[in-house]
Amino acid sequence: MDNNKKRYEILDSLPSYGPMYISISESGIPFYSEGFVVRFIKDDDTEWVANFEAGWGLDRVFDYPEKNLIVVIASGNGYVMNPNLEKPIKFINSMVKEAFQAESGDLIFIDDTGIEIFNPENLDVWTSERISWDGFKELRFENEIITGKSFDPTNSIKEWSEFSFNVKNKEIIGGSFRDSLKRNSHLEMKNRNEVKTKKNSDKQYDFENNITHETIDDNEIEQKDPTNWKAWYWGLMIFLGVQIALYFYITNLYTV
Amino acid sequence: MSLIDWCVLLFTLFAIVAYGSWRTRKNKNLESYLKGNNSENWATIGLSIMATQASAITFLSTPGQAYESGMGFVQFYFGLPLAMILISVFFLPIYYKLKVYTAYQYLEQRFDVRVRAFTAFLFLVSRGLAAGITIYAPAIILSTLLDWNLQLTCLLIGGLVIIYTVSGGSRAVSLTQKWQMTIIMGGMFAAFFYVLDSFPETIGLSEGVNIAGKLGKMEIIDTTFDLKEKYTIWSGLIAGLFLFLSYFGTDQSQVQRYLGGKTLKASRMGLMFNGLLKIPMQFFILFIGAMVFVSFQFNKPPIIFNTSATNVETQKQENLVSIENEYNTVFEKKKEALLAPETNTKNIQFLQAQQDYLRTSYKAEMSKIDKNYEEKDSDYIFLTFVLNFLPHGLIGLLLAVIFSAAMSSTAGELNALASTTTIDFYKKFFKDSEDEKKDLMVSKLLTVGWGILAIIIALTAGLFENLIQLVNILGSLFYGTILGVFLLAFFFKRIGGTAAFIAGIIGQIVVLLFHFLTVYEVIELGYLLYNIIGSGTVIIAGVILQLFINQNPKEGIIT
Numbered sequence: 001m002d003n004n005k006k007r008y009e010i011l012d013s014l015p016s017y018g019p020m021y022i023s024i025s026e027s028g029i030p031f032y033s034e035g036f037v038v039r040f041i042k043d044d045d046t047e048w049v050a051n052f053e054a055g056w057g058l059d060r061v062f063d064y065p066e067k068n069l070i071v072v073i074a075s076g077n078g079y080v081m082n083p084n085l086e087k088p089i090k091f092i093n094s095m096v097k098e099a100f101q102a103e104s105g106d107l108i109f110i111d112d113t114g115i116e117i118f119n120p121e122n123l124d125v126w127t128s129e130r131i132s133w134d135g136f137k138e139l140r141f142e143n144e145i146i147t148g149k150s151f152d153p154t155n156s157i158k159e160w161s162e163f164s165f166n167v168k169n170k171e172i173i174g175g176s177f178r179d180s181l182k183r184n185s186h187l188e189m190k191n192r193n194e195v196k197t198k199k200n201s202d203k204q205y206d207f208e209n210n211i212t213h214e215t216i217d218d219n220e221i222e223q224k225d226p227t228n229w230k231a232w233y234w235g236l237m238i239f240l241g242v243q244i245a246l247y248f249y250i251t252n253l254y255t256v
Numbered sequence: 257m258s259l260i261d262w263c264v265l266l267f268t269l270f271a272i273v274a275y276g277s278w279r280t281r282k283n284k285n286l287e288s289y290l291k292g293n294n295s296e297n298w299a300t301i302g303l304s305i306m307a308t309q310a311s312a313i314t315f316l317s318t319p320g321q322a323y324e325s326g327m328g329f330v331q332f333y334f335g336l337p338l339a340m341i342l343i344s345v346f347f348l349p350i351y352y353k354l355k356v357y358t359a360y361q362y363l364e365q366r367f368d369v370r371v372r373a374f375t376a377f378l379f380l381v382s383r384g385l386a387a388g389i390t391i392y393a394p395a396i397i398l399s400t401l402l403d404w405n406l407q408l409t410c411l412l413i414g415g416l417v418i419i420y421t422v423s424g425g426s427r428a429v430s431l432t433q434k435w436q437m438t439i440i441m442g443g444m445f446a447a448f449f450y451v452l453d454s455f456p457e458t459i460g461l462s463e464g465v466n467i468a469g470k471l472g473k474m475e476i477i478d479t480t481f482d483l484k485e486k487y488t489i490w491s492g493l494i495a496g497l498f499l500f501l502s503y504f505g506t507d508q509s510q511v512q513r514y515l516g517g518k519t520l521k522a523s524r525m526g527l528m529f530n531g532l533l534k535i536p537m538q539f540f541i542l543f544i545g546a547m548v549f550v551s552f553q554f555n556k557p558p559i560i561f562n563t564s565a566t567n568v569e570t571q572k573q574e575n576l577v578s579i580e581n582e583y584n585t586v587f588e589k590k591k592e593a594l595l596a597p598e599t600n601t602k603n604i605q606f607l608q609a610q611q612d613y614l615r616t617s618y619k620a621e622m623s624k625i626d627k628n629y630e631e632k633d634s635d636y637i638f639l640t641f642v643l644n645f646l647p648h649g650l651i652g653l654l655l656a657v658i659f660s661a662a663m664s665s666t667a668g669e670l671n672a673l674a675s676t677t678t679i680d681f682y683k684k685f686f687k688d689s690e691d692e693k694k695d696l697m698v699s700k701l702l703t704v705g706w707g708i709l710a711i712i713i714a715l716t717a718g719l720f721e722n723l724i725q726l727v728n729i730l731g732s733l734f735y736g737t738i739l740g741v742f743l744l745a746f747f748f749k750r751i752g753g754t755a756a757f758i759a760g761i762i763g764q765i766v767v768l769l770f771h772f773l774t775v776y777e778v779i780e781l782g783y784l785l786y787n788i789i790g791s792g793t794v795i796i797a798g799v800i801l802q803l804f805i806n807q808n809p810k811e812g813i814i815t
Binding site for chain 2: 159225227229232233236237239240243244247248250251253254255
């Protein structure tokens with residue numbers, strides 16, 4: 001195969017003439033709005049136009065001629081294509097915000113919560129644990145290590161916390177999600193997208209100050225707090241009523 | 257002031273400053289500086305909440321209010337217990353769940369950054385001005401009656417507050433407020449017993465109350481439904497509820513006090529503590545004022561309490577001398593009538609009306625001579641009594657009470673202003689710093705900055721008709737709008753950020769419009785109603801705007 005041969009072209013819009021474009025989506029269901037448009041050139045030099053259903057994020061194309069694969073990121077949606085086939089081989093992710101290519105040729109996709117690595121050799125996708133609550137910034141890829149800042153909307157003081165990811169050994173250091181769990185040791189990961197309260201945990205350890213705090217998780221405290229707040233509230237209102245009645249009495253007593 | 261008074265005053269003030277600075281010397285990060293590491297118990301929170309609200313103005317101005325207009329002012333606080341309950345049920349759990357540092361952070365999570373910045377800005381404007389008044393109010397009165405230098409008095413109060421607020425942050429404020437409140441209440445009880453002691457031998461507490469009642473000072477409840485009346489049971493229960501919901505639920509100077517609680521329960525108990533004690537405390541302070549009035553039925557009061565314009569030239573004015581002579585005669589007649597075995601109530605009321613008229617005439621004459629003379633002198637009454645009738649040592653303690661009250665509320669305000677500027681503006685818009693030490697330093701510098709600004713406002717302020725009213729008017733101008741935005745956030749889940757933001761601006765414009773119409777006497781409206789007008793306008797405008805704005809509220813919000 002001629003590795004220098006042009007195998008695709010990104011188009012600004014759907015072509016107004018020529019053969020009908022082919023819709024490419026994760027579900028396979030045809031759609032009719034304009035997405036990310038790419039013209040593919042098959043091995044026999046015939047062409048076809050793919051209209052990729054767009055997601056939310058990056059537009060980019062990576063070519064692997066030696067594997068006869070083209071990876072298309074259509075506004076965040078990742079499709080693994082063979083230019084000779086008019087349907088995707090694999091769908092990768094729908095929220096790709098940044099992509100890097102490792103020395104090995106692996107593709108590293110970053111969405112709002114973590115990292116995925118696509119191996120073009122065996123088409124496997126490795127998914128990291130959750131690194132960020134919601135978004136990354138200042139991402140850099142140097143010496144096979146990704147660094148940047150991850151967002152934590154629950155941390156009022158430090159909304160962006162640093163993290164690094166080693167592509168070779170897949171080691172993660174820092175990240176807002178881990179920081180958040182460290183701060184709230186009564187919480188644990190339920191799955192990649194959710195956290196849950198640990199059972200039998202009513203304390204949290206403050207690593208920085210070397211002291212144990214009671215958690216201030218509202219649900220737990222509400223459950224454990226034996227105070228009859230309704231009685232307090234009614235008591236307070238009755239006390240107010242008694243005071244007003246007393247003031248009425250005094251006023252009537254001395255009304256001139 | 258004697259040497260012993262000076263010793264008591266200076267010892268009390270420096271002990272408080274040293275205690276606050278020493279107990280919090282280990283503050284090393286922003287969280288402990290702004291939230292005190294969530295370490296306060298309910299009693300500290302409760303006292304701290306009360307001390308932040310009870311400024312020096314409360315102790316100077318409130319007795320004067322009862323002296324002049326009776327005890328009806330207590331109705332102003334009737335909405336407070338219900339506000340404490342609503343905050344305890346709706347506001348507190350949300351603040352705790354989101355672990356916010358300032359109330360306005362919640363608004364960004366619920367709406368967007370514009371709404372957060374807008375409400376935080378309104379808070380900074382209103383509280384920044386109020387911090388200046390909180391220093392100015394006691395300073396002008398102390399400087400007038402004790403012949404102190406006004407500028408130095410402002411600098412002393414402001415300077416002492418800055419020292420311990422900067423060194424210890426939120427925890428220093430709460431810890432010192434606990435002791436300040438103890439001193440304040442101790443001083444007020446002592447003052448009360450000396451007021452009773454100043455009565456003639458034949459007059460006891462019950463006779464004193466009787467005299468106050470006959471002269472119209474014990475009319476506490478006003479049931480008339482009149483929008484022009486400032487203090488009625490309805491304005492207290494309804495408009496007061498809105499004011500206190502806004503003040504305690506959304507004003508960072510109060511939110512910061514209860515966010516420092518160990519647990520949600522501690523914070524709730526602190527609010528309940530305030531709900532239980534606030535009205536009796538205000539009643540007690542007003543009652544002291546009513547008893548001072550009774551005392552001045554037997555101990556001749558000066559014809560005017562603000563003596564700032566009383567100089568040799570005015571004393572020589574013949575008409576002033578004749579009014580004062582007549583005033584003295586009426587006073588003696590009234591005293592005689594009150595001490596007579598059988599009192600003629602109508603005669604006493606007539607003589608009191610005559611005495612009030614002569615006092616008003618004298619002040620009008622004074623205004624003709626000196627155009628800058630301030631006729632409203634009710635803020636000077638209590639301190640005049642303290643200086644003339646209390647024993648040495650106790651005068652020093654009462655002055656320490658006034659300084660303590662000024663310092664405690666100013667400290668709470670500076671701490672809250674610095675927190676809001678740090679969290680809602682500096683860290684949000686200008687600097688995404690990773691360096692905690694630097695953030696802490698910035699927060700301390702902002703505390704100093706706000707302190708200096710408050711002192712500058714104090715040095716340039718002018719006397720208002722009644723200082724406690726000025727502070728409440730200032731709050732009412734902005735609280736309604738802020739509360740409206742928070743109510744939209746809590747109870748109107750379909751409202752989005754754009755609608756809330758525009759509704760907030762509309763609400764603020766409407767409140768300012770009503771205020772100017774009232775100031776220029778186009779309409780007559782009690783200022784407490786601004787709170788209802790502001791929040792009502794924001795809610796109505798928000799709901800209507802949302803119908804026309806194609807924007808969904810944030811998904812996944814924690815409410």
